[in-house]
Amino acid sequence: MTFLPAAVLLTASASGPTVTDLRCEYLKNPISIESPAPRLSWVTEYEGRGWKQTAYQILVASDARKLGRSQADLWDSGRVASSASIQIPYSGKALSSRQRCFWKVRVWDGAGEPSAWSKPQIWEMGLSAESDWAASKWIGGAPAGKGQPPAPFLRKEFVAKGKVKRATLYASGLGYAELHLNGKKVGGTTERDPGYTNFDKRVLYVAHDVTSAIKPGANAVGAILGTGWYDVHDLATWRFENAPWRGRPRLRLALYIDYADGSSETVVSDPSWKTSTGPILFDGIYTGEVYDARQEMPDWDSAGFSDAAWSAAAVMPAPKGALAARPCPPVAIVETIKAKRILEPAPGVYVVDFGQNIAGHARIRVKGAAGTKITMRYSERIKENGAIERDQIETFMTKATPPQPFQTDTYICKGEGREEWEQRFSYSGFRYMEVTGFPGKPRLDSFQARLASTDFESAGEFECSNDLLNKIQHATRYAYLSNAQSIPTDCPQREKNGWTGDAHLAAEAGLMNFKSASFYTKWLDDLADDQSSSGAQSLIVPSGGWGHGATHPAWDSAYPIIANDLYRYCGDTRIFTRHYEHLRRYVDYLSAQTQDGVVPFDSLGDWLPWSTETPSQLTSTVFLYVDARIVADAARMQGNDRDTRKYADLAEQTKRAFDKHYLAPDALEKSSQTALSMAIYFGLAEGDKKQAAFDALVRNVKTQGHIDTGILGAKYLLRVLSEGGRSDLAYMLVARKEQPGWGWWIGQGATTLWEDWKGESSLNHIMFGDVSNWFYQWIAGIGLDPATPAFKHVLIRPQPVSDLTWAKATEHGPYGLIRSSWQRNGAQFHLDIEIPPNTSATVYLPGSGSAPDGAKLLRREGNAMLFEVGSGRHSFQSQLSPSR
Numbered sequence: 029m030t031f032l033p034a035a036v037l038l039t040a041s042a043s044g045p046t047v048t049d050l051r052c053e054y055l056k057n058p059i060s061i062e063s064p065a066p067r068l069s070w071v072t073e074y075e076g077r078g079w080k081q082t083a084y085q086i087l088v089a090s091d092a093r094k095l096g097r098s099q100a101d102l103w104d105s106g107r108v109a110s111s112a113s114i115q116i117p118y119s120g121k122a123l124s125s126r127q128r129c130f131w132k133v134r135v136w137d138g139a140g141e142p143s144a145w146s147k148p149q150i151w152e153m154g155l156s157a158e159s160d161w162a163a164s165k166w167i168g169g170a171p172a173g174k175g176q177p178p179a180p181f182l183r184k185e186f187v188a189k190g191k192v193k194r195a196t197l198y199a200s201g202l203g204y205a206e207l208h209l210n211g212k213k214v215g216g217t218t219e220r221d222p223g224y225t226n227f228d229k230r231v232l233y234v235a236h237d238v239t240s241a242i243k244p245g246a247n248a249v250g251a252i253l254g255t256g257w258y259d260v261h262d263l264a265t266w267r268f269e270n271a272p273w274r275g276r277p278r279l280r281l282a283l284y285i286d287y288a289d290g291s292s293e294t295v296v297s298d299p300s301w302k303t304s305t306g307p308i309l310f311d312g313i314y315t316g317e318v319y320d321a322r323q324e325m326p327d328w329d330s331a332g333f334s335d336a337a338w339s340a341a342a343v344m345p346a347p348k349g350a351l352a353a354r355p356c357p358p359v360a361i362v363e364t365i366k367a368k369r370i371l372e373p374a375p376g377v378y379v380v381d382f383g384q385n386i387a388g389h390a391r392i393r394v395k396g397a398a399g400t401k402i403t404m405r406y407s408e409r410i411k412e413n414g415a416i417e418r419d420q421i422e423t424f425m426t427k428a429t430p431p432q433p434f435q436t437d438t439y440i441c442k443g444e445g446r447e448e449w450e451q452r453f454s455y456s457g458f459r460y461m462e463v464t465g466f467p468g469k470p471r472l473d474s475f476q477a478r479l480a481s482t483d484f485e486s487a488g489e490f491e492c493s494n495d496l497l498n499k500i501q502h503a504t505r506y507a508y509l510s511n512a513q514s515i516p517t518d519c520p521q522r523e524k525n526g527w528t529g530d531a532h533l534a535a536e537a538g539l540m541n542f543k544s545a546s547f548y549t550k551w552l553d554d555l556a557d558d559q560s561s562s563g564a565q566s567l568i569v570p571s572g573g574w575g576h577g578a579t580h581p582a583w584d585s586a587y588p589i590i591a592n593d594l595y596r597y598c599g600d601t602r603i604f605t606r607h608y609e610h611l612r613r614y615v616d617y618l619s620a621q622t623q624d625g626v627v628p629f630d631s632l633g634d635w636l637p638w639s640t641e642t643p644s645q646l647t648s649t650v651f652l653y654v655d656a657r658i659v660a661d662a663a664r665m666q667g668n669d670r671d672t673r674k675y676a677d678l679a680e681q682t683k684r685a686f687d688k689h690y691l692a693p694d695a696l697e698k699s700s701q702t703a704l705s706m707a708i709y710f711g712l713a714e715g716d717k718k719q720a721a722f723d724a725l726v727r728n729v730k731t732q733g734h735i736d737t738g739i740l741g742a743k744y745l746l747r748v749l750s751e752g753g754r755s756d757l758a759y760m761l762v763a764r765k766e767q768p769g770w771g772w773w774i775g776q777g778a779t780t781l782w783e784d785w786k787g788e789s790s791l792n793h794i795m796f797g798d799v800s801n802w803f804y805q806w807i808a809g810i811g812l813d814p815a816t817p818a819f820k821h822v823l824i825r826p827q828p829v830s831d832l833t834w835a836k837a838t839e840h841g842p843y844g845l846i847r848s849s850w851q852r853n854g855a856q857f858h859l860d861i862e863i864p865p866n867t868s869a870t871v872y873l874p875g876s877g878s879a880p881d882g883a884k885l886l887r888r889e890g891n892a893m894l895f896e897v898g899s900g901r902h903s904f905q906s907q908l909s910p911s912r
Contacts, residue, residue: 043075044074044141044143044144045072045073045074045079045135045137045143045865046072046073046074046143046144046146047070047071047072047073047133047134047135047143047144047145047146048070048071048072048073048146048147049070049071049844050068050069050070050131050132050133050146050147050149051068051069051070052066052067052068052149052151053066053067053151053355053546053549054069054543054545054546054549054598055151055357055546056149057149057150057151058151058152059151059152059154059196059235059236059237060152060153060154060155060198060233060234060235060353060354061151061152061153061154061353062153062154062156062352062353062355064122064123065117065118065119066117066118066151067114067115067116067117067118067602068086068116068117068118068131068133069113069114069115069116069842070113070133070146071113071842071843071844071864072113072135072143072843072844072864072865072866073844073865074865074899074900075900076900077882077898077899077900077901077902078882078898078899078900079137079138079865079866079898079899079900080111080137080138080865080866080898080899081110081111081113081135081136081137081865081866082109082110082111082136082137082138082140083107083108083109083110083135083136084105084107084108084110084112084113084116084133084134084135084136085104085105085106085107085108085133085134085135085142086103086104086105086116086131086132086133087100087103087104087105087131087132087133087145088100088102088103088104088118088120088129088130088131089101089102089129089130089131090102090127090128090129090130091128091130092130092148092150094130095130095131095132095148096148098145100120101121102120102121102123102129103118103119103120103121104120105119107136111866113135113843113866114598114599114818114842114843115598115599115600115601115602117602123153124153124156125153125154125155125156125157125160126152126153126154126155126160126196126284127152127153128150128151128152128194129150129151129152129153130148130149130150131148131149131150131151132145132146132147132148132149133145133146134146152196152235154198154233154235154353155198155233155282155351155353158351160282161198161280161282161296161351162282162294162296163296163298164280164281164282164296164297164298165280165296165297165298165299165343165344166278166279166280166297166343166344166345166346166347167182167278167279167280167297167298167299167301167303167341167342167343167344168180168182168253168276168277168278168279168303168341168342168344169181169182169253169276169277169303169304169305169341169342170303170339170342171342176255176261176262176310176312177305178305178306178308178309178310179252179253179254179255179277179305179306179308179311179453180252180253180277180303180304180305181250181251181252181303181304181305181306181325181328182250182251182252182253182279182297182301182302182303182341183248183249183250183251183301183302183303183328183329183333183335183338184248184249184250184295184297184300184301184302185246185247185248185331186246186247186248186249186283186295187245187246187247188242188243188244188245188247188285188287189244189287189291189293190244190287190288190289190291191244191287191288191289192239192242192244192285192286192287192288193239193286193287193288194237194239194284194285194286195237195238195239195241195242195283195284195285195286196235196236196237196238196239196283196284197209197214197235197236197238197249197281197282197283197284198233198234198235198281198282198283198284199221199222199233199234199236199251199279199280199281199282200222200231200232200233200234200279200280200281200351201221201222201251201253201254201277201278201279202227202231202253202256202258202275202277202278202279202347203253203254203255203256203257203258203259203277203313203453204219204220204221204222204253204254204255204256204277204452204453205221205222205251205252205253205254205277205279206219206221206251206252206254206452206453207221207236207249207250207251207281208248208249208250208251208252208329209238209241209242209247209248209249209250209329210241210242210243210247210248210249210329210330210331211248211327211329211330212241212329214236214238214241215234215236215358216360217360217361217362218358218359218360218483219358219359219360219361219452219453219480220254220256220359220452220453220455220480220513220514221234221354221358221359222234222354222358223354223356223358223359223514223515223550224256224257224513224514224515224570225349225553225554225557225570226273226349226554226557226558226570226571227257227258227273227347227348227349228272228273228347228348228349229348229349229350229557230349230350230352230553230554230557231347231349231350231351231352232351232352232353232354233280233351233352233353233354234353234354234358235353238283242285245331246331246332247331248329248330248331248333249281249283249295249329250328250329251279251281252306252308252452253277253278253279254277254308254311254452254453254454255277255311255312255313255453256277256313256453257313257570258273258274258275258277259274259275259276259277260274260312260313260314260572261274261312262312262313262314262315262432268572268574270572270573271572271573272572272573273347273348273349273572275344275345275347276344278344278347279297280297280346280351281295281296281297282294282295282296282297283295283296297341298341298343299340299341299342299343300340300341301340301341302335302338302339302340302341303338303339303340303341303342304325304328304335304337304338304339305323306323306324306325306328307319307320307321307322307323307324307325308452308453309323311451311452311453311454312432312454313453313454313455313524314432314434314435314454314524315432315433315434315435315436315454316389316406316433316434316435316436316437316438316451316454316456317437317438317451317452317453317454318437318438318440319437319438319439319440319449319451320440321439321440321441321442321447321449322398322399322440322441322442322443324442352553354550355546355549355550355553356482356514356546356547356549356550357482357483357484357546357547358482358483359480359481359482359483359513359514360480360481360482360483361388361478361479361480362479362480362481362483362484362509363386363478363479364391364476364477364478364479365382365383365384365386365476365477365478365479366382366472366473366476367380367381367382367472367473367474367475367476367477368381368382368383368472369381369472370470370471370472371410371414372414373411373413373414373415374415376464376465376466377415377462377463377464378462378463378464378466378470379410379414379415379416379460379461379462379463380460380461380462380463380470380475381410381459381460382458382459382460382461382475382477383459383779384459384477384506384779385408385457385458385459385506385510385778385779385780385791385792386457386458386459386477386479386506386509386510386520386780386792387455387456387457387479387480387481387509387510387511387513387520387792388455388456388458388477388478388479388480388481389406389437389450389451389454389455389456389477389478389480390404390406390437390450390461390475390476390477390478391448391449391450391475391476391477391478392404392439392448392449392450392474392475393446393447393448393473393474393475394439394441394446394447394448394466394467394470394474395445395446395447395467396441396443396447396466396467397441397443397467398441398442398443398444399440399441399443400440400441400443400465400467401438401439401440401441401465402438402439402440402441402463402464402465402466402467403436403437403438403462403463403464403465404436404437404438404439404461404462404463405418405433405435405436405461405462406435406436406437406456406457406458406460406461406462406521407421407435407458407459407460407461407462408420408421408457408458408459408460408521408790408791408792409460409791410460415462416460416461416462418434418435420522420788420789420790421434421435421457421519421521421522421790422434422522435456435457435458435521437451437454441467450478455480455513455520456520456521457510457519457520457521457522457790457792458477458521459779459791461475461477463475479506479509479510480513481509481510481512481513482509482512482513482514482544482547484509484512484542484543484544484547485542485543486541486542486543486840487539487540487541487542487543487544487839487840487841488540488541488542488804488810488837488838488839488840489837489838490800490803490804490807490808490835490836490837491835491836491837492803492807492808492832492834492835492836493831493832493833493834493835494763494831494832496763496765496771496774497762497763497803497807499774500762500770500771500773500774500799500800500803501800501803502779503770503773503774503778503779503780503781504537504541504781504794504797504799504800505541505800506779506780507780507781507792507793507794507797508534508537508538508541508542508794508797510780510792510794511530511534511792511793511794512538512542512544512547514550515551515554515569515570516530516531516534516535516538516547516548516551516794517530518530518790518793518794518795519783519790519792519793520792521790521792522790525568526551526554526568526569526570527567527568527583527795528555528565528566528567528568528569528583528584528586528587529567529580529582529583529586529632529635529739529795530739530793530794530795531551531586531590532585532586532589532590532593533739533740533742533743533794533795533796533797533798534794534795534797534798535548535589535590535593536593536597536798536801537797537798537799537800537801538797539593539597539598540597540800540801540804540805540839541800543840545594545597545598545600548590548593548594549594549600549603551569551590552587552590552591552594552603552606552607554569554570555569555586555587555607555610556607556610557570558570558571559587559610559613559614560576562613562617563610563613563614563615563616563617563618564576564577564579564584564614564617565583565584565586565587565614567580567583567632569586578631579617579618579621579627579629579631580631580632580648581618581627581631581647581648581651581652581655582631582632582633582634582635582644582647582648582651582740583631583632584614584618584651585651585654585655587607587610587611587614588611588614588615588654588655588658588659589654589655589658591603591604591607591611591658591662592658592661595817596812596814596817596818597812597817597818597819597842598817598818598842599817599818599820599842601665604662604665604666605666608659608662608663608666611655611658611659611662612659612663612671612675614655615652615655615656615659615675615678618652618655619652619656619678622649622652622682622685624685624688624689625649625681625682625684625685625686625688625689626645626648626649626682626685626686626689627645627648627649627652628645629645629648630644630645631644631648632644633646633647633648633738633740634647634700634702634737634738634739634740634741635738635739635740635795636738636739636783636784636785637700637702637736637737637738637741638734638735638736638737638738638768638785639736640700640701640702640736640737641700642700642702642703642737642738642740642741643703646686646689646690646703646706647702647703647706647740649682649685649686649689649690650686650706650707650710650712652678652682653679653682653683653686653710653712654710656675656676656678656679656682657675657676657679659671659675660672660674660675660676660678660679663675683711683712686707686712687712687713687717690703690707691707691712691713691717691721693720696720696721696724697724697727699721699724700728700736700737700741701725701728701729701735701736701737701741701745702737702738702740702741702744702745703741704721704722704724704725704728704748705725705737705741705744705745705747705748706740706741706744707721708721708722708725708744708748708752709744709747709748709751722748722752725745725748725749726749726752726754726757729745729749729757729760729761730757733760733764734761734764734766734767734768734769735761735768735769735785736768739795739796742796742798742799743798745758745761746758746761746762746798746799746802746806747802747805747806749761750802750806750827753890753891755806755807755827755829756829756830758802758806759807759827759829759830759832760830762799762802763830767785767786768785768786769785770796770799772785773787778791780792780793781793781794781795781796781797782796783795803837804837804839805823805825806825806827807826807827807829807832807835807837808826808835808836808837808848808849808850809823809824809825809826809827809835809837809848809850809872810822810824810837810839810846810847810848811823811824811825813870818841818842818843819839819841819842819843819846819864819867820843820867821867821868821869821870822841822846822863822867822868822869822870823869823870823872824848824859824861824869824870824871824872825872825892826848826850826859826872826874827874828850828852828857828874828908832852833851833852833853834849834850834851834852835849835850836848836849836850837849841864843864843865843866843867844864844865844866844867845862845864846861846862846863846864847860847861847862848860848861849861852908855875855907855908856905856907856908857873857874857875857877857904857905857906857907857908858903858904858905859871859873859903859904859905859906860901860902860903860904861897861901861902861903861904862900862901862902863897863898863899863900863902864899865899865900866899867899868896868897868898868899869896869897870886870894870895870896871883871894871895871896871897871902871904872889872892872893872894873892873893873894873895873904873906874891874892874906874908874909875891875892875893875906875907875908875909876893876906876907876909877893877904877905877906877907879895880902880903880904880905882897882898882900882902883895883896883897883902883904884896884897891909893906
């Protein structure tokens with residue numbers, strides 16, 4: 029570990045500011061934007077201190093040459109006096125479908141000096157109207173007989189009439205479509221496009237720039253279709269067999285080609301396409317794939333392939349849902365992991381250990397005779413003899429009639445030398461893979477694990493001197509990735525469902541670790557699609573119908589909470605405009621069911637506590653208060669004074685009812701860690717009662733010596749202890765190696781977070797993942813100021829507790845890079861920070877020290893000195909007081 033010397037940290041660059049990281053709707057250079065006023069953002073980089081933006085100018089042009097000459101024929105914002113650099117809506121000429129928008133930005137500093145223009149970036153509008161899909165039809169394979177037919181292949185040849193200036197492929201495949209053009213897969217390592225939704229409400233499409241892939245003359249475009257969530261035929265779990273949208277796979281496609289001579293044409297999916305089946309004999313989202321390489325059709329996706337034996341594609345009914353562009357990154361292969369060891373628990377039965385629990389599949393390399401059948405079964409666990417063990421995750425397969433395979437891929441060799449294969453349309457949760465039928469004895473390089481996840485950019489990193497915490501951080505990131513599969517899921521093996529409680533409990537950790545805002549933007553639309561006219565939500569979203577009809581506020585509150593998280597972490601106010609009526613309707617629905625101000629019925633609450641149960645009526649009432657506050661704030665942002673008062677009054681009434689029912693002095697000592705933490709964190713316990721509740725919580729933690737919460741309390745307990753000045757106790761709970769706790773999981777070999785403290789269920793769940801957020805915001809000290817969204821003002825609160833000697837973290841926030849790095853040597857404490865331009869920070873420096881250059885001393889608070897600093901790099905020294 030290295031630290032920059034103080035002299036380096038304090039040196040200001042003489043160069044001017046640079047405008048970088050231009051984004052449109054959170055994305056870099058997107059090509060299917062549907063908002064008529066997409067929001068723009070940028071980051072300013074500057075090596076000196078205290079830089080503030082006082083104005084900006086945005087230029088948007090219809091082509092790159094015009095932009096190069098600063099001819100903004102679409103929009104010239106002019107010089108706008110503002111410090112804003114995020115969530116700025118486009119306000120120029122109306123944009124049409126497929127409109128290309130080239131843009132750049134410059135900014136002014138406090139002295140009125142402009143920066144250089146940023147490098148130009150681009151966004152493209154998507155297909156905003158049904159007519160934009162031209163004459164395209166939904167098409168599929170030949171009519172199916174009994175049973176589950178093989179995956180359909182579809183192809184079409186066309187002639188490009190000249191030099192191509194621009195070509196964009198728009199396609200929606202249900203459940204999934206792997207697109208091909210001129211012998212190559214389109215989209216690189218992406219898979220399972222376009223994504224999972226309630227297909228009766230909304231169907232996603234994807235867009236690809238394929239300009240370089242089209243050549244003058246003969247070309248071929250094609251697709252392979254998988255069943256996915258559109259036709260969940262392989263498991264009766266969660267009643268997806270009754271999902272109203274179910275049907276055979278189908279494709280809609282429009283390939284727009286613009287030629288250099290100004291002409292254009294569109295290739296569309298229609299009955300002129302040809303279809304056949306090939307090597308994918310079976311695919312299912314839960315079961316896996318069966319692939320017979322002997323039935324491969326070389327060059328099926330290239331021009332000149334003979335498809336005389338293929339049938340005409342069938343025109344399929346259109347799904348009920350409206351087409352919409354996918355607003356977030358695709359699912360893709362984001363990491364390839366080498367096999368670590370191979371066990372042989374029985375002759376010819378090989379178990380491959382990849383050393384890391386993931387979501388995805390294996391890639392196999394093999395040389396065998398034609399017809400050799402290799403079966404791969406995925407698992408999270410192995411027995412003492414090395415055989416895989418799947419009882420915990422295979423439980424639902426016993427409900428299938430007839431019995432079906434689970435997390436199983438089958439590859440049949442074609443017998444033509446070295447063969448390499450990986451599946452397309454399913455995924456599994458696993459660390460281990462059982463292989464049978466492999467010809468000869470496999471080697472480590474015969475297998476690779478392929479981690480598949482929504483393809484996020486990383487936003488943050490954390491590391492400290494206690495390697496146990498580093499391993500918990502590692503496990504959290506891999507659990508999060510494993511459960512980001514176009515929706516936030518509970519687990520990648522047993523269910524793969526969008527449990528709402530799991531999602532909101534992990535959202536803040538997700539936003540700190542990854543640039544996941546567009547991912548949640550997409551899922552909030554799924555929540556809107558799911559909501560019934562009464563305001564009720566399902567327990568899982570999307571849902572084929574299961575989970576409606578009951579109210580579970582600790583789960584349902586995912587909708588307002590994640591919307592609010594996008595506002596707090598990203599400054600996104602439009603999310604409230606888009607979803608306000610849905611959020612208001614839900615709160616009205618829930619508040620109508622209260623009795624004496626509290627939620628009276630049993631529901632899912634603090635799921636899977638260690639030992640002490642917390643009444644669901646208590647946790648539900650807390651979330652009614654939280655939700656009412658969020659809706660009141662959303663109404664205020666929109667200037668809706670009547671609703672602001674209405675929901676603020678509801679929140680106050682709920683607070684009084686909570687006080688009456690749950691905060692009696694004699695009840696505090698009997699309250700659970702979850703009940704006390706939630707009451708304190710959300711401000712339901714105030715004044716003397718807040719202090720009494722905190723004291724009771726501290727006594728509880730000290731007496732038990734371990735965490736005693738379920739998934740709700742695990743998010744708030746650590747935060748409340750740290751905010752109350754007892755990060756030492758929070759650290760003790762996290763760093764202990766005994767059961768229960770995160771550290772015990774790691775001691776048992778966990779490489780992802782588990783579903784329960786006992787380790788009896790899934791070994792890849794994210795619902796206990798907010799511990800990672802605590803690492804960033806408290807141990808390293810990069811904190812979100814609740815009064816200032818999007819890290820416009822940062823709280824730096826390092827916690828040198830217990831045996832920690834150093835910690836460091838970086839966070840790429842909306843305004844740029846935030847860094848906090850501290851180390852201590854005995855009583856000597858050293859802190860280096862970096863605050864992005866156009867922001868400021870309050871620094872809580874533990875111990876006693878003087879104000880360094882560039883910092884203003886505010887006051888002493890407890891055992892810390894508070895300083896205010898502007899942007900730039902700052903270095904602090906202090907003398908720590910004796911530890912508690």
